[in-house]
C-alpha cells in the first residue's frame with residue numbers, strides 16, 4: 001500500500017563549550033598535536049575531565065602529548081559511506097591507540113581497500129589544511145608512521161567552543177484523516193470528527209479521541225460551522241528572526257465554533273485594530289479562493305453583538 | 318520458592334504491534350492499539366491504570382516532546398500519574414515496577430514505541446552519542462557493532478560462521494512468531510557469500526529497520542491474583558551502565574550485563590528461556606556468556622531482535638516474549654534482557670517466574 005508522505009528536515013546547529021580539558025585537546029589539534037591526560041599510571045586519549053573508573057577529577061595540568069602515530073586495536077570496514085561520515089569513499093572506522101596512550105581513539109582510516117586493514121597496523125593522521133579545533137581536524141588516519149597534510153599555524157587563541165551542525169530528514173506518512181482534512185480545507189470547509197463515546201468533536205486531522213482513546217475515522221465526520229466566538233487572544237509584537245515577515249503588532253485568537261464544542265487556536269484575525277480585539281467578539285472564516293485550493297486567510301467580525309459570558313475566556317481548547 | 322507477598326509484582330497483560338518495515342500510522346495510533354490490546358488482555362479498562370510510563374525517543378520521532386502527544390493514547394482523563402523515559406520501554410517498565418514498590422498504587426502500564434522508518438537510522442544514532450568525540454564523525458550503530466564484532470572475532474570468542482548460524486537459527490525460530498518481520502530458512506553458506514556491510518558484519522548479522530510498539534500491565538501481589546489467573550512474577554529487575562566511549566572499554570567483555578544479572582538474582586535458580594536484546598549476531602554469545610547461560614537455556618525462541626527491531630520497544634518486547642513463554646508455554650523461569658548505548662553500554666535484566674503448577 002502506498003501512502004502519501006511529507007518530508008521535513010530538522011537541523012541541530014549546536015554550539016558547545018569545551019571546558020579546560022577538551023578545549024586543550026581541540027586547541028592542540030589545530031597545532032597538529034594530540035593530547036592525552038594522565039590518570040594514575042595510565043594515559044587516556046581522547047582526554048576526559050574525570051577518570052572513567054573512579055570519577056576522580058583530572059586536571060588540565062596532567063595533559064601530555066601522545067602520538068601522532070598509533071596502532072589499530074579494532075576496525076570495521078564501511079563499504080558504502082553515509083552522508084554523516086567523514087569520507088565519501090569506502091574507509092574503515094578504527095579504534096586507534098596513539099603512541100604513549102593506554103586507551104583508544106575512534107576515528108576513520110583512509111586505507112583504500114579492506115585488505116590493507118589489520119588489527120595491529122600502524123597509522124598516522126592526515127591533517128586538514130584548515131583546522132578549527134574539532135575532531136574532524138584530522139581528515140582521517142592513513143597507513144604508516146608519517147603524518148600527512150596539514151600546514152599553516154595553530155589557533156591564535158585557545159579553542160573554547162565547537163560547532164556541530166547536524167540534520168535529520170524525516171519522511172512522515174500522512175494519515176487518512178490528515179489527507180481528508182486537507183481535502184476539506186481545499187474546498188473552504190472545516191472537517192470535524194465526533195467521538196462516538198463522549199460526543200466531543202475534534203478537528204478532522206486527529207486520529208483519536210484523547211479522552212476515550214478511541215480511533216476516529218470517516219464514519220465520524222461532521223461539517224463544522226464557519227462562525228464562532230473569540231474566547232482568548234494575544235497581541236504579538238514581532239521581533240525579527242529568520243522567517244518573520246510581520247513588522248507591526250498583530251493578534252492571534254482562539255475561536256470557539258458555533259454548535260460544536262471545538263476551539264481553533266492561534267487564528268489570524270483580520271480587519272480589527274489590535275486595541276479592539278476582545279473576548280466575546282463574533283467572527284466568521286474568510287477564505288482565499290483565488291487559487292486551485294482554498295486557503296484560510298483568517299477571521300473577520302460578523303457584525304453581531306458580542307457574546308457576554310465570563311466563562312468564555314477559560315476555553316483554551 | 319518464597320511465598321508471594323503483596324510486595325511481589327507481576328506482569329498480568331501485554332500487547333505488541335506487528336513488526337513492520339514502515340507503518341502508515343502515527344506513533345500515537347500505534348500506542349493506542351497496543352494499550353487497548355494490553356488492557357483487554359488484562360481484562361481491565363484504562364481507568365484502572367494508576368500509573369503509566371512510556372519509553373520513546375524524540376530523535377526517532379522527529380519531534381521535540383513527542384511523548385506529550387503520545388499521552389493521548391492513554392486516555393488521560395481524568396488525569397493520570399504519568400512518566401516518560403527517553404529509553405527503551407523495558408526501562409519504562411523498570412520505572413513502573415519501582416513505582417509500584419512504593420505500595421500506594423496497584424496497577425501500572427509501561428509502553429515502548431518508535432518508528433525507525435521515518436529517517437535514516439545512520440543520521441539519528443550519532444545524535445545520541447558523545448557530542449565532542451563521536452557524533453561529529455557520524456558513528457552509527459552498525460559501526461559500533463562492527464568494531465565490537467571484530468574485537469570478538471580476533472579474540473576467538475565467535476566466528477563469522479557462528480554468527481551466520483545465529484542469524485539462520487533465530488530467523489527460523491521466528492517463523493512461529495506472528496509478529497516477526499524477518500523470518501524463514503536461510504543457508505549459512507549462502508549467507509557467508511554476501512558482502513560486508515560493516516566488516517565482519519554482513520546484512521544477515523544486522524537487525525531489520527522496524528516500526529512497532531508494545532505495552533505491558535503490571536500489578537502488586539493481591540491485585541495481580543485478583544485480575545489474573547496466571548500472573549508472571551518479576552522476581553528480579555536491575556540495570557547497570559558502563560562508560561560510554563568505546564575506546565575506554567574492553568569490547569570483548571560485557572561487565573554491566575553480568576552485574577545486572579547478579580543484581581536481578583539470576584543465579585538463585587535455573588532458567589529455561591532467555592530473551593536477549595542482541596540486535597547483532599555477535600552480541601548473542603557475548604551476552605549469553607556474561608550471564609553464564611548454559612547450553613540448556615533456549616535463547617530468543619521468538620527470533621529476537623534479528624526478526625524485528627522496533628527501536629525503543631525491542632527490549633520491552635523481550636519481556637513480553639519471556640512472560641508469554643511462562644504463561645502460555647511450559648517455562649517456569651525466564652529472563653529478559655535489554656540494552657542501550659554503543660557496544661552494549663547499558664544493560665537491563667528482568668527475571669520472571671510463574672507459579673508452581
Ligand SMILES: [Zn+2]
Nearest residue numbers: 195198209212
Ligand atoms: Zn471521546
